[in-house]
Amino acid sequence: MATRSVAIDIGAASVKVAEVEMRSGNDPRDGATLTAYAERPIPAGVLRDGSIEEPGTFASVVKEAVSAAKVNAKKASIAVGHPSVMVREVDVPSQQIDKVRESLAFHVQDSLPMAIDDALLDFYPTQDIDGQGGPVLRGLLVAAPRELVRGVFAAMDGSGVGLAHVDHAAFALWRSGCRGELLNSNVALVDVGAATTTIIVSQQGRPRLVRVLPQGGIDATKAIASAYKGTSVDAEALKRQVGMNANVGPEQRPIAEAVAHVMGPLVESIRNTLVYFASSNPGAGAERIVLTGGGAYLNGFGQALSSATRLPVMIGDPFAAVTLGKKVDAASIRGREAELATVIGLAMGGVS
Numbered sequence: 368m369a370t371r372s373v374a375i376d377i378g379a380a381s382v383k384v385a386e387v388e389m390r391s392g393n394d395p396r397d398g399a400t401l402t403a404y405a406e407r408p409i410p411a412g413v414l415r416d417g418s419i420e421e422p423g424t425f426a427s428v429v430k431e432a433v434s435a436a437k438v439n440a441k442k443a444s445i446a447v448g449h450p451s452v453m454v455r456e457v458d459v460p461s462q463q464i465d466k467v468r469e470s471l472a473f474h475v476q477d478s479l480p481m482a483i484d485d486a487l488l489d490f491y492p493t494q495d496i497d498g499q500g501g502p503v504l505r506g507l508l509v510a511a512p513r514e515l516v517r518g519v520f521a522a523m524d525g526s527g528v529g530l531a532h533v534d535h536a537a538f539a540l541w542r543s544g545c546r547g548e549l550l551n552s553n554v555a556l557v558d559v560g561a562a563t564t565t566i567i568v569s570q571q572g573r574p575r576l577v578r579v580l581p582q583g584g585i586d587a588t589k590a591i592a593s594a595y596k597g598t599s600v601d602a603e604a605l606k607r608q609v610g611m612n613a614n615v616g617p618e619q620r621p622i623a624e625a626v627a628h629v630m631g632p633l634v635e636s637i638r639n640t641l642v643y644f645a646s647s648n649p650g651a652g653a654e655r656i657v658l659t660g661g662g663a664y665l666n667g668f669g670q671a672l673s674s675a676t677r678l679p680v681m682i683g684d685p686f687a688a689v690t691l692g693k694k695v696d697a698a699s700i701r702g703r704e705a706e707l708a709t710v711i712g713l714a715m716g717g718v719s
Contacts, residue, residue: 370395371402373440374539374714375429375528377519379414379562379585381406382428384436384443385707387714388692396546396715402692404700404707405435417449417562418515419522426525433528437694442529445519446713448536448565453480453510454577461495461502471508479510486510491538493573507574509535534716536709537567537577543685543712544657545569555641555653556683557672558709559662561585564633565709568644570651576644582633584662587611590625610666623667630668638675659683659708685711 369388376383386403389395407428413421433440459467459474467490476483492506516533523530536558544556550572558565562583568576584606591602609619611627645652656678658669663682673680685708691697700707 372531372714372716373403373433373438373443374710374716375432375443375445376536376539376710376713377414377445378409378560379417379583381408382432383707383710384429384432384438384440385710385714386436386438386440387689387711389715394546396542397688399689399715400692401686401689401695401707401711403436403438404695404710405432405437407432407435417451419518422518422522422525425522426527429523429526429528433526440528442531444532444534444713444716445523445530446534446536446539446709447511447516447519448563448579448709449511449515450563450579450581451512451515452535452579453508454535454537455508455510456493456505456575457490457508458496458498458503458505459490460500461504464490464492467492467504475508475510481510481512485513487513487516491535491574493575507577532716534713535577536713537565537579538574539709539712539716540565540659541567541569541574541712542715543689543708544659544683545572546688549657553651553654555656555678557637557656557658558660559584559633559658559665559668560660560709564637564660564662566637566640568641568651568653570648575648575651576640578640580633580636580640582636584660584665586629586633587626587662587665590629591622594622594625607664607666610668611671612667626665627667627671630665630671634668634671634675637672641676641678653678656680657683659685659705661703661706663705664703683708 371388373386383406388400388402390398413424419425471488489509494505496503540558553570556567560583564580566578588602609622669680
């Protein structure tokens with residue numbers, strides 16, 4: 368029996384709405400169909416540092432995107448992926464998952480970077496292990512600032528769309544990207560968005576580490592605009608055409624150097640994250656990197672990341688096993704499929 372779910376991905380520059388249909392089976396993601404999709408830009412000033420500053424305008428953008436997607440969504444899943452949301456691997460006494468969530472505050476209150484009363488907690492179980500004191504459930508603790516989540520809830524109230532499920536963007540990314548042969552290997556999924564970069568390391572199909580970096584493709588856009596000193600240019604096109612590729616002509620070399628200067632630290636931060644995980648988990652280090660998000664198409668970025676990490680880098684394709692429904696305009700997403708990895712994975716998680 369087919370089941371449909373709607374997801375809303377709130378980015379720094381746009382709102383994406385996707386409806387995914389999945390069928391029953393060992394892995395419901397097999398044979399999934401993107402039945403509807405639309406996106407709308409977010410006006411400048413509506414978001415600031417990941418927080419919604421103008422709830423009314425934001426709600427209007429969500430309404431427009433949902434209407435454009437032509438879905439009758441009373442409820443939708445959304446993702447929270449702000450750098451202030453902590454995700455950490457923890458071990459808790461093994462018990463039913465509802466009991467685990469009820470007792471989370473007791474077990475983790477001393478390890479949080481915020482007061483327990485200021486945090487909303489969740490737990491993503493990954494495996495059962497034998498601890499010194501008995502069976503232990505290992506998983507990823509998610510601690511989100513309560514005010515951050517309240518702001519999203521309040522803004523969504525004005526959109527007319529209720530919340531079916533709140534997820535972390537990293538788990539949505541894992542859901543859409545870690546499939547097939549990647550379930551049997553150690554892989555780092557890296558999504559370079561406009562303002563943030565999400566990293567999730569998966570070991571043999573189990574999420575082990577999540578990190579969100581406060582850097583993204585908008586830094587390259589600003590660098591190109593600065594390089595042209597106010598001249599009107601299509602910075603997004605230049606990011607793809609030139610990017611940080613040093614093998615360009617003398618006229619475009621200043622662009623490549625400017626982009627490399629601002630994106631180099633992001634490459635280094637990703638490398639350091641993977642080195643840290645590998646050193647802390649012998650034998651579990653990433654064997655390859657799957658790159659998604661708009662930054663995946665930044666010319667030279669994948670090569671720079673591969674050189675820095677000494678790992679093969681491939682651009683992820685969330686449509687490798689997902690078909691397009693008749694309502695979806697294929698031309699609108701052709702050549703930018705990797706940008707939809709999070710919203711598709713988010714919709715997949717909303718199917719019960």
